Amino acid sequence: MNILDKLNELRSLMQAEKISAYYIPTSDFHDSEYVGDYFKGRAWLSGFSGSAGVMVVTLSEACLWTDGRYFIQAEEQLAGTSIQLMKMMEPGVPTVSEYLKQHLQANDVLAFDGRCVSYEAMKEWQQLMPEVVIKTDLDVFDQIWPDRPALPSAKAFLLSDELSGKAMTDKLAAVRESMKQHQADWHLLTTLDDLAWLFNMRGDDVSYSPVVLSYALISMDEVMLFVDETKFDEAAKAFFKENHVKLLPYFEVYSKIETISGKIMLNGKRVNSRLVQLCHEIIDLDNPTTLMKAIKNETELTNTRNAHIKDGVAVSKFMIWLKEAVQHETITEISAADKLEALRREQKDFLELSFTTIAGYKEHAALMHYSATADSDVELKPEGMLLVDSGGTYLDGTTDITRTFVLGPVSDEIKRHYTAVLKGMLRLSMAKFLHGCIGINLDILARGPLWEMGIDYRCGTGHGVGHILNVHEGPHDIRWRARPNTISAVFEPGMIVTNEPGVYIEGSHGIRIENELITKCSETNEYGTFLAFETITMAPIDLDAVLADQLSDSERNFLNAYHAQVYTKISPFLNEGEKAMLKHYTRAI
Structure with a gap:
């Protein structure tokens, strides 16, 4: 069935059940961010494969809401499906609740699988639309998805x-x-x-x-x-x-x-x-x-540092291989991602990837959460840049790292963008702040160099990371504005957070540099307790697109010290040829 056939099948069921609107989240029975195949009904119905998005289907139209990470991808995947894209938090775009309020009348029936919708969401709709009948016991995909996968049964x-x-x-x-x-x-x-x-x-x-x-x-x-x-x-x-x-x-x-x-x-x-x-x-x-x-104990922190050394070895070997092999070998986005996964699997106590590797070349990197397919996969050339956002789960801990690799000549504009991203990442890494701060207090450090250029990125700057667990974890994060009905937690010693500013220019290029940070105590005095960050990601940041004269002395010194630490921790696990290349990639500038 194509998308239109699937929508027609759903609407036939809705008519039979006297349903006016059916709500489809991207969720499971546990409100998980990533879900098993059994729960991917929204992706099956819409054709949009992004990990975040919800749908509302009425008898006359269908709408899909997603956030800024997926605007470009959603526009491409929804084209020709009759499904309208709702760009969340954009001016003039109604929220799901506003849309339902506008389109449902007294005694209309709003239905969904209540096992996949939170109590808070249901309560909001009951209060907002008391005249609407809410039905919580209908899982339409059991009836319209003929080859729906089974619930998972993996060993624990x-x-x-x-x-x-x-x-x-x-x-x-x-x-x-x-x-x-x-x-x-x-x-x-x-x-x-x-x-x-x-x-x-x-x-x-x-x-x-x-x-x-x-x-x-x-x-x-x-x-x-x-x-x-x-x-x-x-x-x-x-x-x-x-x-x-x-x-x-x-x-x-x-x-x-x-x-x-x-x-x-x-x-x-x-x-x-x-x-x-x-x-x-x-x-x-x-x-x-x-x-x-979220507040890791000393065992978790020690083990996580060790996981990042293992991960850093894999990423460093990948960088050494990539920048040389692209000159004379056939490499694609998919084969590059496969190579990096193979290098991770060589590391002791590797369990699995912590998320689907994002490997986007040139304009594909402008799609924040791009995932190469057989149709979209392109060959890499000794020019432009490859953005790789990836991570692994080890028995030591979970990792999340992004590097944007320079494969050959890039424009002056790209170098300016790359350097601004680097400056923001370094400024946040060097932050010293009073206990009591939340991510909104810190976000400007990373976003500031880009805002000065009139550029922004439509996502947060950082998220928590689980210990041998989910790569995205709360309750703390770093972003410039609050999310509706969400209170970000105060930073506490032991919290791990990512630091990942970026630039995404549609049709041209995408740049992201990401390290993980541990929150730690810096000092306590008459003004209170000051906190700071310890960088635990250990892999080179590509220097080939850096405009060194645009870095401040403190930014340059921090970068050089970081790279010296990367070399010290990673080089013992490399052969002599790899050590020589790592020495070059971590050179002082």
Whole structure:
């Protein structure tokens, strides 16, 4: 079926069910950012493959909302489908809620699969449109998607305390302390990375995210983990039993929650609406595990630094190979990404990529989250630039790094843009700031050199990174304006955040340079506690497009010191020829 056929099939079902509008998020039962194939109904229906986007289909039109990272990609993939692109946060573009309010009348029916829509979203629509009937029990894809993939059934495993740095029992005790503070009898936890962190378990139920499909109900003397127990080996099942964690079937959480009396603490922004509808009394708060997870312990920080050395070895070898091989070998965007993945797989304790590698050549790099396909894949030439955003998950930790490699001659304009991106990245790396700051206080450091040129990038500057977990993690981030209904967390020592300003010129080029930073204490005096960042990404930044005379002395000194550190940490893992090239790529300027 083509896109129009799929939309017609959906509308026929809507007419039969007397539905006026059907809402389709990009989500699973756990509000995950990346989802398994079973949950990719929006991508199947629309043809838009970006990881972020929601749809509303009425009997007469279809609209898709996505953010600035995907505007160019969405325009290309939605062309000719009859689906209208709604560019989120652009002037004159209604939000999903505004659109629904405008298009639905009294007694119209808005339907969705409530397991994939948060309680907060449903509550907002109930308050905004009290005259509209909301139906939460319809999963249309079970009926219109003939070859829908099955739910994942990958094996799971437990992390040792040597890898996690904190025992499951200690984490449960901390959660129960939070429950006491909020006078909660139970805590319902549904977000997969929080569950993985709390129970020190990892799996492979979502591509690039080592998580396990599960739910948990926790009281002061009972823990129920709803999961397919066949995912675990006998030793893991024995560990849970020994520590009084009862394993129950995955879908049993829906019947169990109805029987729970007392106050249930949950995060209404993340728990699905079907579950909350079954609760008798709730306390709606952020999950305490989200902040606990974001502040890494010393074991996690030490292991993550080690993961970045492994990752830096792979990226450095890739850079050495790429800049030489492009002169005489046939290399494409896809084969370059495959080469980098192979180099990562050579590293000890590599588990999987932390997200789909973005390898965009020339104008393809202007699509922030470009993913090469057989149709779009192009050959690299000894000219222009290749942007590579990639990462790996190791038993030591999770990495996220972007480098824009210069393959040959580039224009003066590109050099100015590249240098401005570098300046912003360096300024944020060098930041010293009072405790109490959030990302909005810091964003101008990275974005400032670009704003001075009248350029911006339509995305945040940085995000948290999980430990052997999701590559995108909150509650902290770095961006210039607040997101609706979202409060960014204050930076705390131990938080990891990315630093990734960029320039994206449609039809021409894209540039991004990204390192990861650990938040650390700098000093405490009469003015308060000052924090700073430690750079943990260890790979050369291509100097071939840098206009050195545009760097300040402090920026140049920081860059040179960083490159000296890269050479010291990475060179022991290279052969003599590679060491010589790394020495050149990390030269002082």
